[in-house]
Amino acid sequence: MNWTDERVERLKKLWSEGLSASQIAAQLGGVSRNAVIGKVHRLNLPGRAKAGGSASANRPASKRPAPAAPRAPSFAGRDTARPAARTVGANALKEDQDVNVAEPVKYTASGSVVVPISRRLSLTDLTERTCKWPVGDPLTDDFHFCGCDAQDASPYCKYHAKLAYQPVHERRRPAARAS
DNA sequence: CCCTGATTCGC
């Protein structure tokens, strides 16, 4: 997978929207979060001043990592047969019969879900099981919804559920205590 | 453990 202008633009946009590198990698597909971070730096995009971990800007050079470590072979350009991530086809999604599945969900070798790839659904394509997190500027025709598998009892997917405050329609009052 | 971004350096 190479960095086409279109992909770079998408990267810039998502980064400026504050998405994490791994989320952006998921959206773009075919790249790791490291690749995204590396690209961000190469583009001289503003880093996350404070977010996440960082603060290692002053890391002493004497403690450099990676003397010369074995590397996984480069899989640039190919979505298939990546070692760390196998793709699971429509089986993983078969419950979502109302959803047009654009891309498969990815799993790590250990089987845990790593990447909810946005299905870029429009409003009318949302179902009870799709993530309703809005993406992009609503005033542009690029606006869409995440559309990933929603978490149980959540209108959002794994990632976006973390970002979302509890939606009003999901809030529950303390509920008269049964006792 | 999970995750985040930052950095280095072989390719």
Added chain:
DNA sequence: GCGAATCAGG
């Protein structure tokens, strides 16, 4: 230029 390996941290 690319990105895995690694680091540093929440």
